[in-house]
Structure formats: C-alpha cells, structure tokens
Amino acid sequence: MTTQPKFGVGWGSPEEETSTTAAELAAAEAASSEKSAAAIEARVNQAVEDAVEEARPGLHKVPDPVEPAGEGALTDEERTRYEECLEGVDLGNAAWFIQGKALDTIATGRLFRDTPHKLEPERTYRTIEEWAPLEKGISVGKCSKLRAGWAIGEVLAARGYDVNPGQVREIVPVRNAFNLNAAVAVYVLVADSWGPDQVTAERLRNTVKMLPGDLELDQDEDVDALAKTIKGVLVEEIQPPASRAIPPAVTRAVDKTAIRIADELNRPRIPRSEVTLRLMEAFADPEDTTVYDAVLERMKEAEKAEKKAARKALK
Template identity: 80%
Template sequence: MSESNYDLGWGDEDEPEEAADTLTAVDTVRDEKQRQNQAKLIAEAVEQAAPGLHKIPDPVEPAGEGALTDEERQRYEQCLEGVDLGNNAWFIQGKALDTIATGRLFRDTPHKLEPERNYRTIEEWAPLEKGISVSKCSKLRAGWEIGEVLAAREYDVNPGQVREIVPVKNAYNLNAAIAVYVLVADTWGEDQVTAERLRNTVKMLPGDLELDQDEDVDALAKTIKGVLVEEIQPPVSRAIPPAVTRAVDKRAIGIADALNRPRIPRSEVTLRLMEAFADPEDTTVYDAVLERMQQAEKDAQKAARKALK
C-alpha cells in the first residue's frame, strides 16, 4: 500500500487554522444555546410570577365530599392567590403609577394624539395609555403606601377608606394615618371600619394636635384616642367635689363614734384609705376602685363610639 492511498499525516499546514475555526464555531453555538436556555428560564420565571387570568383554574364540580384531593388543594391555593391579588391590586396599581410619575418614565413615549412629541406629565399619559382618569390616578398615587402597610397588618382595606386618612398622612406622616385606621378598628371592630367613621374621626382631630414623629403606630393610636376622649368629654376636675367631701365627713363621724373618739381628721381617713388601697393581702378597696375606673373607661368608649357615628 502506498502512503498516498492511506495518508495518516496531519495534512498540510493550513489545516490547524481550519480546526481552530471549527472549534470557535462550536464554542459560539454552545454559548448561543446557553444564552437561549438562560433566556428560556428567565421567561418561565417571569411567567410564573406574573398575574394572569389563565393561571386561575376553570370551575369544576367537587371531586367528592370531605377532604380535598391533592389536585383540589393545589387548585384552591391557586385561587386564593387570585383572590389576594384582587384585594391588593389597587395599591399595587397605585405604586406602579407613582413610580412612573416620579421617575417620569413616560418621557420618551410618543403622545398617542400628538405623535410628534412625547408625554410631558402623568396626567397626559394615564388617561390615554391606560384609560385611568386624572382624578383616579392622583388618588391611587396618594393612597398606595397606606394600603400597603394596612394590608401587611392584615386589614381588609379599600381605596375609599384610605382616601379619608390621606390628609392625616399629608399633615403628619404615614404612621399617623395608619394609627387613625387602627384606632377606628379597635373601637368598632375590624369588620366595622367604614369610610364615614374614618372621615368623622379625622374631623374630630384638633387643629393644634401634636404627634411625636418617632412614635410607632400603636403608640400613636393610643395618643390620638386620649386626645379624642378629652375632646369628647369635659375635663375631669382633680378637685374633690363638695358632695364627696360631705359624704366622707359623715362616714368619718361614724368611724369616730365606733372608736369612741370626738372626731377623725380627714387626713387620717385619706391615709387609711391609701393603706387599704395598697394592701396586697386584702384587695377589697383596690377592687372597688378598679371597678369604678373600668366603668369610667367603658363610659368613655361609649362616648367615643357615639361621636364616631
């Protein structure tokens, strides 16, 4: 056999360059496939996270009675996500609008009616691009932060309710607005919070109200409640009413008779009352005082509820 018939050599000296070109092409194809796979994974992740009606299972009859099947449990969880999305959609939309407006992200979008120029304001962009009125856009932008915080605290809140406490946020801060909602919810119950009750509460806030900017929501709610109770009820006098003084003097006479003493000074009666109130073993006086103060607190609550109607 001749060498020409069975050439076992590496070929001429140009072949290594061709081989290198082949390897480069293989690397390019491989890199492109990797990019495509990565893009596919990203697209799938985005699709999984994005809301959509197609993700909600179609209505079907129960698989049976009693406990849900695994498939039904999965379908139930998917539907719950849809319900929660519907409850939260308004302030998600508000945040999106606020982000677009604040960053002027519409500024290189051609105007739909005047394509020779771009949008200049959110008020131009929202109605034409998304069919959202200027008024609704402003309200959603103003209220989304309140809605987000209240939802995080597991309150079922709607835009109409939030609209009533936006002025508190503007006048003080976000926590103050949340505190007003919490106060009304604590007073009436979470399921009894209405826009009207929130509006009435805001109206009752005195013009010279001062709130600590560093207080948390619950502390602010207590502060506002205390202010409103004082506004509703006349200030309680710290002086002992004459009728009470006369009644004490009469009871002191009874004690003096029982002790066979000519009189009992009022200061001594006060001392003994304080000792009896502080006695850890006999809580009779303490319990009586506590009961009276609890009743006074209930009366104040009733007055607050009446005022918030």
C-alpha cells in the first residue's frame, strides 16, 4: 500500500524540493525587506514633513479668539491657547530682523540675478533696490534700514531685550563707527539707566549724540565692559569730575573752629596742620568710630548725589 506524504510537500526529488524552498524563502525575504525599507522611508518622510510644518510660521497656528472659560486661573486648554499665542507675539517681535537678515543675504549674494524683471521681463534684476519694491513691496529705504539693523536686533533679542527697528536705527551709526558690540553696548547702557521697558529711540539718539568724536573703544571688549566704558566717558563729558581741592569756604570754617578749640585750650592759636593730624587720628581710631562714621555717611551722600546727577545728565 502506497502512503501519501502527510503534508503533501512536493513530488520532486529532495534536492529539487530544497532548492525550490530556498528560492521562495529568499524571494519572500527580499520582498519583506523592500516593504520594510519602504515603510521606514515613508515614516522618515512623514516625520520630516511634520517637523517642517511645526516650524513653519502661519496664521493657522494661532488659536481663534474665544470668550473666557471662567474667572480666576486658566484652564489647561486656555493655558495651551495662551502659550500658542505668546509664540505668535514673539514671532512678530522677531520678524523684522529675520526679514532684514533674509534681505541682506539676498542682496549680498545677488540671489535675484536670474529672476526676470517684473516690468521688463526681457531682463533680470540688477540690484536689491530694483528687486525689493517690485517683488516684495518693500521700499528701498525700509530695505536698507532692515539690512543695516538686523544683526544688532538679533544680538539684543538673544540678550532678552524687546527691541524694534526704530530703536536699532539710532545705534546703527555706532556699529558703523566702531563695531557691533559697541552699538549693543549703547542700548544696554540706556536700558540700565532707565530700565529695559523705558528704552526709546529718542533716548538712544540723544545718547549717541553725546559720544565724543575722538572716542576710542577696545575692539576686543565685550558688550558689558563697553557699556561701562561708554558710561564713564559720557559722565566725564557731561559733568567733569569734582575737584578734590578744599573749597575756600571749608578752609574758613576750619580756621574758625580751630580758634574755638584754641580758646577752649587757652592757647593763642591752633595750626591747621595740627587740626588735620588730630582729625586723621580720630578718623583712624578703632575704638571710637564717631568721626569714621560721620565721614562715611557724608561720602555715601556725595556718591549718591553724583550718581543722581550723572543719571540726570544722561537723560
């Protein structure tokens, strides 16, 4: 009695069956690999598209205006909506120097040079001044100002300042005369003097006007060091340092007081040099700090008055 194969595996020889099975497995593995590679590629492409969409600015990303969900603390949904709107506000604040950098890159590389002229299609654009108004509706003047100020705006934004093109325009001359850090330093000086929220184009303009024509700045100094240097120069220009010579009125008062001391001691007179010596001894006395405390208080008041006068002068 002939017994049929239990699972009906082929009719050929064992060698033929083995060869056929191996070929089928190889084909199946190749097909599987192709599908796997295609699947991976599709996932990568989708991830790239999602990332690009996430980074792309757009009005559709800003939530629509809706009434409050209630009083008091924000709900989770409101908090998310608030954060999304803040991103939109920040984007608007940064947009001007992003636009300026883009324009500067286009102008510097003459990337418009093979774009057909909108009014004269037979030729291409020759300059950024031709390209910007016709292609993007940006005036020549605005284009020039954005290109000149974007680097300053970028640095100030990185330092946390909310800066606008009008403010930056006032310190571009400092960048041109010295360097980028010097221009940023002028802004930092004004922000430190009045507060970051009180910086105006007028205050920046007035500060720049006060810079002396023979001002010399170290090219290697950082922004904060330059701000201190510039402040010191301006204070000296506006208000020369007070003379350390003893005013005549003080000398006369000392002489009168010395006469009173001489009367108390029943002496004909007290030399001014002796008065000075005794004052110095009293000032340096570690056990009795009365004179020291009085001198310290007077010096604090004088320093406060000098700072107030310098701040007023910078305004």
